[in-house]
Amino acid sequence: MPTIEDVAKEAKVSVATVSRTINNNGSLSDKSRISVENAIKKLNYVPNMLARNLRRSESRVILALLPNISNPFYASIIQGIEDTAIKDGYNIILCQTHSSLEREKSYFNLLKQKLADGIINMDPIIDNSFLLDISEKYPIVQCCEYSDELNIPYVAIDNKGAAYRAIEHLISIGRKSIAFINTDERFMYARQRKEGYLQALSDNRIEFRSEWVVNTNDDFECAQRTFKYFLSLNKKPNAIFAVSDILAIGVIKAAAEASISVPEDIAVIGFDNIPDSKMCTPAVTTISQPMYNIGCEACKMLIRKLMQDENIPNKVLEVELIIRGSTLK
Amino acid sequence: MPTIEDVAKEAKVSVATVSRTINNNGSLSDKSRISVENAIKKLNYVPNMLARNLRRSESRVILALLPNISNPFYASIIQGIEDTAIKDGYNIILCQTHSSLEREKSYFNLLKQKLADGIINMDPIIDNSFLLDISEKYPIVQCCEYSDELNIPYVAIDNKGAAYRAIEHLISIGRKSIAFINTDERFMYARQRKEGYLQALSDNRIEFRSEWVVNTNDDFECAQRTFKYFLSLNKKPNAIFAVSDILAIGVIKAAAEASISVPEDIAVIGFDNIPDSKMCTPAVTTISQPMYNIGCEACKMLIRKLMQDENIPNKVLEVELIIRGSTLK
DNA sequence: TTGTAGGCGTTATCAC
DNA sequence: GTGATAACGCCTACAA
DSSP: OOOHHHHHHHHTSOHHHHHHHHHTOSOOOHHHHHHHHHHHHHHTOOOOHHHHHHHHTOOOEEEEEESOTTSGGGHHHHHHHHHHHHHTTOEEEEEEOTTOHHHHHHHHHHHHTTSOOEEEEOOTTSOHHHHHHHHHHSOEEEESSOOGGGOOOEEEEOHHHHHHHHHHHHHHTTOOOEEEEEOOTTSHHHHHHHHHHHHHHHHTTOOOOGGGEEEOOSSHHHHHHHHHHHHHSSSOOSEEEESSHHHHHHHHHHHHHTTOOTTTTOEEEOSSOOTHHHHSSSOOBEEEOOHHHHHHHHHHHHHHHHTTOOOOOOEEEOOEEEOOGGGOO | OOOHHHHHHHHTSOHHHHHHHHHTOSOOOHHHHHHHHHHHHHHTOOOOHHHHHHHHTOOOEEEEEESOTTSGGGHHHHHHHHHHHHHTTOEEEEEEOTTOHHHHHHHHHHHHTTSOOEEEEOOTTSOHHHHHHHHHHSOEEEESSOOGGGOOOEEEEOHHHHHHHHHHHHHHTTOOOEEEEEOOTTSHHHHHHHHHHHHHHHHTTOOOOGGGEEEOOSSHHHHHHHHHHHHHSSSOOSEEEESSHHHHHHHHHHHHHTTOOTTTTOEEEOSSOOTHHHHSSSOOBEEEOOHHHHHHHHHHHHHHHHTTOOOOOOEEEOOEEEOOGGGOO
């Protein structure tokens, strides 16, 4: 492997001149530049990043923390992060925490060891005090899920407003008995969407019944179980707002099995616009987040932080209501 | 950030002794070791990996190349790779190629730049001559999809045998009109599974009809279209072997829409045992590959290569037939 | 515009 | 068993 010195010899200049050519900084005559470029080509020289990184004391690696990559929710966000990172010469290491604190800590070690420069956190489970601790020592931004008190910049959507719109849509197709399947309210998104649900009911003077609100895990089986529970009630809802598409799809499947027709008997609206929401029969009406952009913005934000830019404003992106078969009139 | 030198001063020894303590090599008195350990704790010292990597001329990073991470097929494999890598102090960078040669090349640059030590390739699209080129300069192993001529070690399953078993299962439940939905036969798995299909038919003296074999893209819509095509035939199959679960699920959905009952009218068997295959109604009979293990083995293989171990044997792992509702008698 | 030389934080060789 | 010290390959004052 040729080094910068080999190139210098070949080009009959000093290593400083070669370095200046490579990094395109400092003043430099055309003559030198050209002869260096030729030497580089001739020798097939590629700078050794291990050396550069040591010298510059950076790794050009960004950590993207998320619960797990098989959740389709994250696919486009990751894409946005990666595309943005690569453009600026950063590499991404995806860190699946599986919501285990131990894993998380092992990833933070990469920062201490200088193997990573900063973190984009998408894991909602992280302990706040831990996060705060990290944020004092290393560049970090929050993506999607965030904590407001933390004073760590975030990019997210207006969950409350989005939920509000979902409910108004159900109302607009004539539904007034609206149930809500939520997940764990330790998650900010769950709390915020619930607020939107409540607000919309109240603003439209629609009856709130506590037995129509259920908290479950974000999976298929729970959705099906919850649906059966709704059926067992004396007063049954005629619309369901599911806090995620996974849940919405589970509900729709359970309805099919129980020969309840969607949307006639029960309208269903989800959240996230995951690919499966289109596949479902009927297809799921849902709220679409600008995933790719969320990823881009989060990454840009972190890169600004890495450049020592202080005072970075939070970013709240717009969502879109996508009306499909599960909420036709 | 304290350096090894700070530790040395604190412990009143030389940096060499500190280094020996950290890396646990060379001879060393208990007294030195203990005082170094105390100094490390006291100063909160963490070795700078950028420096170590430069010195050792390695990055401890492994590249995992795959078409894209949202394909659930890869989830467990990746997990296996990561778990194995971390155990040996390696980090994984997931490289989504989106089957673009340009992307691939940019990832190979990481090798040239010394930012990565080796590659686990899962992308079936890669150009063989390109792959060969890489393999001459850098450690690489093939995972799942492979090319036999290449003399690059691989870990995979016996696709032909697995397909053979799938067909025999269909025969065992009394089906003799067996169609086959395959993907692009540039993929080795597609070619091998087709061989298994043909072999099983011929061994069991079952009629082969070329109009019962269709090549399509590996997605939902194509599966549905193909199913309709089968229905349009004069002589319709009463069983379908889909080369992937995605296709099998698409077929089952199309059947439901056409009011054709599965498995009574048409039995369906898939391949891969992706999570959705359980969710489907009826659930899909399928061939399960030991994904997690495939990942582990591929990673172990690469690590052996990184240790200069030559002459590494290929590894072929066993599959499992999982019988579910879509092929009941 | 160009070159010399010191240093980034390790590891590893070689004396002692 | 221990300590000096020379690399690893690059960047960047500083001087010329």
